[in-house]
Amino acid sequence: MRPLVLLWGCLVLPGYEALKGPKEISGFEGDTVSLRCTYVEKMKEHRKYWCRQGGILVSRCGDIVYANQDQEVTRGRMSIRDSPQELSMTVIMRDLTLKDSGKYWCGIDRLGRDESFEVTLIVFPGKRDNAVPAGTCCPSSPTPSFQPLTPTRSLQPKAKAWQTQLPEPRSSRPVVWLPLTTPQDSRAVASSVSKPSVSIPMVRMMAPVLILLSLLLAAGLIAFGSHMLRWRKKAWLATETQKNEKVYLET
Template sequence: MRLLVLIWGCLVLPGYEALEGPKEISRFEGDTVSLRCTYREELRDHRKYWCRKGGLLFPRCSGTIYAGKEGQETTEGRVSIHDNRQELSLIVTLWNLTLQDAGKYWCGVEKRGPDESLLISLFVFPGSSRPPKQLDSTSAEDASPALSSGSSKPRVSIPMVRILAPVLVLLSLLSAAGLIAFSSHLLLWRKEARQDMETQRNEKVYLSHLAPSFHAS
């Protein structure tokens, strides 16, 4: 009977989806996956189940697990199923995934006539293909001393920086004061040199005026 119900559910009303949820899920070997299939209000009091799709020519359910009544959680092996009627959702959890768990599954709801069902494909990849985890901030801080110890550059501790900071500021002020004094001295020297040049020019002019009068006498 369940075979005919599933075939009918796959053929009729293809645009009508009484169940909604993920169509594909990908995890690694050893992971835990939890999925949610939501259903319509009119299916609240109907019996829900989870099963694996079997059969080649004619689809059928295998390893069917039914949700408990009154929201009770049902667990069989590494699979648990819970019907949350307040949220209109069927929650399925699979622990410690294996490569053999990969396949297609149904979230199903029994009702008069064909059952409502949602087909979900589960992909399980080998644990060896899992990408390496990135270090979090705590691990990075713990690893930083070990990484820096092998570096040839010396590290300056924070107290030393605090000691050197006022000295650097004082040196900067002294350098600025010296630069200002040098600039002032340079301006004064240029002013005195200009005055000497003007004095020499005036003397030459004065002597040039005295020369004709000297020859006339």
């Protein structure tokens, strides 16, 4: 009886920490993540695989990809490689999407119950910002310096015109020149900004008046048209009466 129990335990019960790996990995959309599952020496010759956990009530392994020894196997955006010399299996997943989030298994195919290790993959939305590696220094961007225009007046003997001389830049930093604004320009800008705010209420106030005038005009046209129709009808009746009277007198 004892040999049967020992044989059943060897075939069914998994080995203690025969397969190890990270319990959770994460990345952003579009990233590439890799993980490494290690196993014990006695599992060196067994076939390794990577699969995604499926099923609702009973967990099952779907989309199984088996690894070859010292040879990378690629399926879609995922590749797997078994390195018996290092007693490890490497899995690489590229171009992550939100649908890739879920639970996966690092597994070893063996007689009886397979050795497996559950790994949870979390994919965050968006792309990772380009971070600056530690220990590197980036050149700082030059800070622009603002220098106002200082017009210098020089009277020429012939033309007698005022000239504005621009100061020469004395530093290598970029100089941002501010445009000059005169009182007339500021008034024009203020008037152009204030006009729409005044015209909009005026249009709103005049809209009911315009609608009322349109209705009155339409009513007047209708009344005039009906009056013309009645007048024409009366004129036609008068002419018909006169014709009838002439015919009666002739007879």
